[in-house]
Amino acid sequence: MATVASDRLFGKSIKRREDPRFITGRGQYVDDVKIPGMTYAAFVRSPHAHARIRKIDTAAAMRHPGVVAIFTGKDMTGVNSLPCGWDLRKEKNVPGVVQDLAMVPHMPLTSDAARHVGDPVAVVIADSHEAAIDGAEKVQVDWEPLPAVTVTERAAASGAPKLHDGAPGNVAFKWEIGDRAATDAAFKTAGAVTVKKRIVNQRLVANAMEPRACLARFDDATGELTLWVTSQNPHVHRLLMCAFVLGIPEHKVRVIAPDVGGGFGSKIFLYNEEVVCSWVSRRLKRPVRWTASRSEAYLTDAHGRDHVTDAEIALGRDGKILGLRVKTTANLGAYLSTFAPAVPTFLYGTLLNGVYAIPAIHCEVTGVFSNTTAVDAYRGAGRPEACYVVERIVEAGARAAGMDVADLRKKNFIPKFSGAFQTQVAVVYDSGDYGAAWDRMLQMLDYRKFRAEQEAARKQGRLLGIGFSAYIEACSIAPSKLVGALGAGAGLYESGKVRVHPTGMVTVYTGSHSHGQGHETTFAQIVADKLGIPIEQVEIVHGDTGSIPFGMGTYGSRSASVGGTAILMSLNKVIEKGKRIAAHLLEASPKDIDFSGGQFQVKGVPGKAVPFGAVSLTAYIPHNFPEGVEPGLEETSFYDPSNFCFPFGAHACVVEVDRDTGNVKILRYLAVDDVGNVINPMIVDGMVHGGIAQGVGQALCEGAVYDGQSGQLVTGTMMDYALPKADMLPMYETDRTVTPTPVNPMGVKGAGETGTIAATPAVVNAVVDALAPLGVDHIEEMPMTAQRVWKIIQGAKGAR
Amino acid sequence: MKLPVKMTINDQSYSHEVEPRLLLVHYIRETVGLTGTHVGCDTSQCGACTILMNGQAVKACNFFAVQADGANIMTIEGLAKDGELHPIQMGFWEKHGLQCGFCTPGMIMSVYQMLERYPKPSEELIRHQLEGNLCRCTGYHNIVKAIEWAAEHMPAKK
Ligand code: FES
Ligand code: FES
Numbered sequence: 001m002a003t004v005a006s007d008r009l010f011g012k013s014i015k016r017r018e019d020p021r022f023i024t025g026r027g028q029y030v031d032d033v034k035i036p037g038m039t040y041a042a043f044v045r046s047p048h049a050h051a052r053i054r055k056i057d058t059a060a061a062m063r064h065p066g067v068v069a070i071f072t073g074k075d076m077t078g079v080n081s082l083p084c085g086w087d088l089r090k091e092k093n094v095p096g097v098v099q100d101l102a103m104v105p106h107m108p109l110t111s112d113a114a115r116h117v118g119d120p121v122a123v124v125i126a127d128s129h130e131a132a133i134d135g136a137e138k139v140q141v142d143w144e145p146l147p148a149v150t151v152t153e154r155a156a157a158s159g160a161p162k163l164h165d166g167a168p169g170n171v172a173f174k175w176e177i178g179d180r181a182a183t184d185a186a187f188k189t190a191g192a193v194t195v196k197k198r199i200v201n202q203r204l205v206a207n208a209m210e211p212r213a214c215l216a217r218f219d220d221a222t223g224e225l226t227l228w229v230t231s232q233n234p235h236v237h238r239l240l241m242c243a244f245v246l247g248i249p250e251h252k253v254r255v256i257a258p259d260v261g262g263g264f265g266s267k268i269f270l271y272n273e274e275v276v277c278s279w280v281s282r283r284l285k286r287p288v289r290w291t292a293s294r295s296e297a298y299l300t301d302a303h304g305r306d307h308v309t310d311a312e313i314a315l316g317r318d319g320k321i322l323g324l325r326v327k328t329t330a331n332l333g334a335y336l337s338t339f340a341p342a343v344p345t346f347l348y349g350t351l352l353n354g355v356y357a358i359p360a361i362h363c364e365v366t367g368v369f370s371n372t373t374a375v376d377a378y379r380g381a382g383r384p385e386a387c388y389v390v391e392r393i394v395e396a397g398a399r400a401a402g403m404d405v406a407d408l409r410k411k412n413f414i415p416k417f418s419g420a421f422q423t424q425v426a427v428v429y430d431s432g433d434y435g436a437a438w439d440r441m442l443q444m445l446d447y448r449k450f451r452a453e454q455e456a457a458r459k460q461g462r463l464l465g466i467g468f469s470a471y472i473e474a475c476s477i478a479p480s481k482l483v484g485a486l487g488a489g490a491g492l493y494e495s496g497k498v499r500v501h502p503t504g505m506v507t508v509y510t511g512s513h514s515h516g517q518g519h520e521t522t523f524a525q526i527v528a529d530k531l532g533i534p535i536e537q538v539e540i541v542h543g544d545t546g547s548i549p550f551g552m553g554t555y556g557s558r559s560a561s562v563g564g565t566a567i568l569m570s571l572n573k574v575i576e577k578g579k580r581i582a583a584h585l586l587e588a589s590p591k592d593i594d595f596s597g598g599q600f601q602v603k604g605v606p607g608k609a610v611p612f613g614a615v616s617l618t619a620y621i622p623h624n625f626p627e628g629v630e631p632g633l634e635e636t637s638f639y640d641p642s643n644f645c646f647p648f649g650a651h652a653c654v655v656e657v658d659r660d661t662g663n664v665k666i667l668r669y670l671a672v673d674d675v676g677n678v679i680n681p682m683i684v685d686g687m688v689h690g691g692i693a694q695g696v697g698q699a700l701c702e703g704a705v706y707d708g709q710s711g712q713l714v715t716g717t718m719m720d721y722a723l724p725k726a727d728m729l730p731m732y733e734t735d736r737t738v739t740p741t742p743v744n745p746m747g748v749k750g751a752g753e754t755g756t757i758a759a760t761p762a763v764v765n766a767v768v769d770a771l772a773p774l775g776v777d778h779i780e781e782m783p784m785t786a787q788r789v790w791k792i793i794q795g796a797k798g799a800r
Numbered sequence: 801m802k803l804p805v806k807m808t809i810n811d812q813s814y815s816h817e818v819e820p821r822l823l824l825v826h827y828i829r830e831t832v833g834l835t836g837t838h839v840g841c842d843t844s845q846c847g848a849c850t851i852l853m854n855g856q857a858v859k860a861c862n863f864f865a866v867q868a869d870g871a872n873i874m875t876i877e878g879l880a881k882d883g884e885l886h887p888i889q890m891g892f893w894e895k896h897g898l899q900c901g902f903c904t905p906g907m908i909m910s911v912y913q914m915l916e917r918y919p920k921p922s923e924e925l926i927r928h929q930l931e932g933n934l935c936r937c938t939g940y941h942n943i944v945k946a947i948e949w950a951a952e953h954m955p956a957k958k
Binding site: 015016018019021022024026027029032034129130208209210259261262264291293294295515516518682685686687689693717718719723725726727729 | 908939
């Protein structure tokens with residue numbers, strides 16, 4: 001029988017309940033699932049960045065021992081293009097569209113031409129992994145290599161090789177936001193200081209440690225297809241695959257995303273491989289498994305960022321920001337990935353207001369196709385790019401105006417508010433106290449003391465620098481109606497089902513998905529608190545369309561705020577129903593029943609009470625039961641938020657640059673984040689740490705590099721793509737301010753992406769500051785590798 | 801052509817006929833069925849596949865199964881004894897040294913050797929010793945703390 005818990009768990013650093021299986025090697029990731037009769041898929045991929053397919057000869061490969069079947073795009077008749085779930089078109093009244101999105105096809109196996117290195121053209125199915133790979137090597141493709149373009153700024157230039165018939169000039173779309181005329185006027189203000197800089201946000205690869213994988217099993221007898229896949233959102237995978245690509249009945253498909261080893265956005269999207277394996281499994285009536293090698297992952301996981309921007313800021317004589325003008329070219333890669341068009345538009349332009357009171361903003365974005373891997377959301381998705389532009393150009397402006405970078409920011413913060421702040425770029429912020437987080441950070445840093453130290457160090461010839469970033473982010477994505485009006489093909493609510501068992505034990509089914517976020521702990525804290533039961537009596541189930549209600553999954557820092565709220569709503573319904581049952585048992589009226597500490601009690605009569613477990617038992621053995629109430633105790637809710645939530649914060653990074661080698665060393669990293677109320681501080685801190693590391697990674701070492709001539713991905717392995725390692729990073733100094741959001745009842749905003757958004761500009765600003773004595777006032781490109789910094793030092797006018 | 805291999809993994813002996821090109825990590829995962837050892841890369845950078853072979857922390861993707869013939873191997877599954885977590889495992893749990901958990905088995909096995917060599921490592925030494933293990937989730941902060949916790953809680957050597 002259920003017992004009663006006493007302590008409130010909301011706000012406590014409960015140790016994670018999922019950890020015992022991971023630390024003992026008993027996690028179940030997709031590649032760990034084995035089923036009898038399994039076949040293995042290997043994909044034949046384009047070695048060229050751009051090439052027409054003349055002919056594919058599979059005869060020799062078919063003769064290879066162990067090979068079961070080979071399919072090309074031509075075999076997959078009746079199969080449609082992978083869908084793009086965001087439609088920027090004027091006829092859809094999507095705001096800001098200047099040129100309609102070119103909805104170019106993206107076939108699971110391309111049969112006319114390959115448009116990037118790694119584009120799959122055939123699949124070999126074999127009895128063993130080795131035989132599949134050997135077979136794939138024997139498939140002969142007669143290629144006609146074509147000229148390729150990979151460089152963002154050249155993709156839409158005249159004479160660039162064309163990728164798609166449906167996209168003249170390789171332009172995917174043109175879009176704008178803000179007020180052009182007001183911005184032009186702001187830049188003409190008498191006495192204004194204006195600065196224009198080119199700011200490049202390089203292409204990244206998400207690099208979740210677990211490579212993507214899938215296992216499709218078609219059951220001939222029942223007609224059911226089960227797909228295990230590395231997904232952040234199994235229902236989205238199911239819907240897109242069934243309704244758009246394969247045209248198979250959704251209710252006969254079960255998608256399971258078991259333990260997933262990190263996502264960072266890259267596992268949101270529907271990819272070629274899972275579609276092909278599902279199709280093949282139906283065709284061969286055998287299970288088909290595929291697991292990406294890391295090299296394959298580099299070529300096929302959606303990449304992130306890849307923006308080239310001209311940013312301009314106008315400052316008044318008093319240091320107040322007058323206007324911001326932004327022109328961005330966003331490289332979308334060879335095809336439109338699932339949510340690609342949303343990232344450089346509505347997730348980017350809408351965040352350019354930052355934490356500042358900027359009277360006029362205008363932003364134009366051109367999306368372009370190139371012979372590179374498709375680009376889509378990567379941790380932060382659009383928001384890091386916006387924050388990077390704002391926080392770099394604000395510092396450039398401060399330097400040009402001869403003002404302290406910290407003072408200038410403080411002068412321009414939007415004053416504390418709760419409820420609504422209308423930005424110049426459509427969105428309405430929910431609550432903020434930007435100055436408070438900033439002041440706390442400066443205090444932890446001891447800013448004036450640092451400047452004195454820096455001065456002393458400079459006299460000795462040492463290059464010490466500090467960089468700041470005051471960021472804002474939009475998360476808990478988002479109101480369905482709003483995103484629908486902006487071109488989304490999906491709703492963005494979340495589901496939560498609470499099943500109370502007769503004994504008072506509780507199983508919760510959530511549409512959110514955990515791939516490291518710790519839902520099994522955080523959500524259980526919410527449930528245990530609300531029902532007043534020990535956390536041990538709560539189980540959280542996620543990631544299986546066979547058991548969870550239709551849900552949208554995890555991205556955009558939405559699990560606690562959207563998924564958690566859906567669970568809370570169901571808990572409230574459970575309690576309401578419980579009150580009616582308890583009232584009947586206690587011979588009182590439901591409105592006179594209070595529920596607290598796991599007890600239903602008649603108000604003001606402590607002796608007249610029944611515990612939660614007695615009510616749940618009665619619900620399933622309804623002998624003595626109120627009229628008109630259904631037996632059972634199980635509730636489902638779908639929560640659609642009324643607005644985004646906008647976490648914010650202030651980060652600072654202190655670096656020392658080695659004058660001789662150009663090596664950048666991080667001496668301190670400080671982060672004060674405001675993510676609203678916090679359910680589990682330990683977990684939130686962990687996300688902040690991980691986010692910072694990814695942001696620092698972009699600033700210092702990461703970058704996907706294509707060879708401009710051949711179009712080959714030069715950084716195609718972990719040996720070539722530099723991921724941040726433990727010895728590059730310091731212990732992070734973190735703290736929080738708490739400004740709850742009025743948007744949802746728990747007041748939680750979201751914490752998954754803050755660090756990534758904030759860290760990159762903080763680090764790069766710090767390097768610029770360190771090099772300031774040499775006359776450096778801006779750095780266009782990342783990462784700040786020793787080589788790049790060394791070159792900058794050599795080229796600086798004050799170098800000697 | 802297949803070759804016979806025989807080895808001890810977590811105190812159990814196994815013998816199979818394998819293709820000479822079969823990697824040890826695939827042998828452990830696919831043939832023996834111990835899936836706690838992970839594969840995160842194909843260039844021996846990530847360390848997710850780290851195991852102990854004859855007492856040395858090695859990357860199991862760097863060996864062919866046939867090279868491990870006769871070896872004594874411990875994987876993550878063999879670390880907890882009689883249901884008792886090892887202090888390193890407890891440290892990772894206690895200090896939130898993992899998020900998605902994919903790098904964790906390799907991390908833990910590599911820390912096993914680190915603490916044998918350096919029972920009381922400094923932060924700097926820990927970071928340096930983690931050279932061969934990548935984690936994309938934690939930013940390493942809590943991994944360092946987990947290792948410090950484990951170092952404090954390791955039973956004294958006899
Ligand atoms: S699998 Fe990456 S090092 Fe072995
Ligand atoms: S915990 Fe996810 S990679 Fe380390």
